[in-house]
Amino acid sequence: MKNSVKGGIKTGGCAVVGGLVGGPPGFAVGAAIGGIYSWKTSDDFKPLPQILREMPPAQLDKLLKSVMAILVHLKWETVEGLIDYVMKDIPLKKAIIDELKRRVKTLT
Structure with missing residues (x-):
């Protein structure tokens, strides 16, 4: 960033x-x-997709679990519906971005 x-x-x-x-x-x-x-x-400089591709499997799993813990209370049927919901919910979007920053920062 x-x-x-x-x-x-x-x-x-x-x-x-x-x-x-x-x-x-x-x-x-x-x-x-x-x-x-x-x-x-x-x-x-490395873009986020490249950082995620290079992330060790154990770290990627931790990231996935931590983001899923944020999303666990939501009911969604499609990925598009989930993305639409998250993009409209500013506090939820911020929580996911903050968690992503926290996990990626430990690698750089």
């Missing part, structure tokens, strides 16, 4: 400078240049 914020700041900063120098087209050019710069300077 820290590297995503750094990349966003670099990209946003370049977009602002581009906008100041070149007006509306400068925003696009600055954002593109900032995005490329962020990408090239972020060697240690």
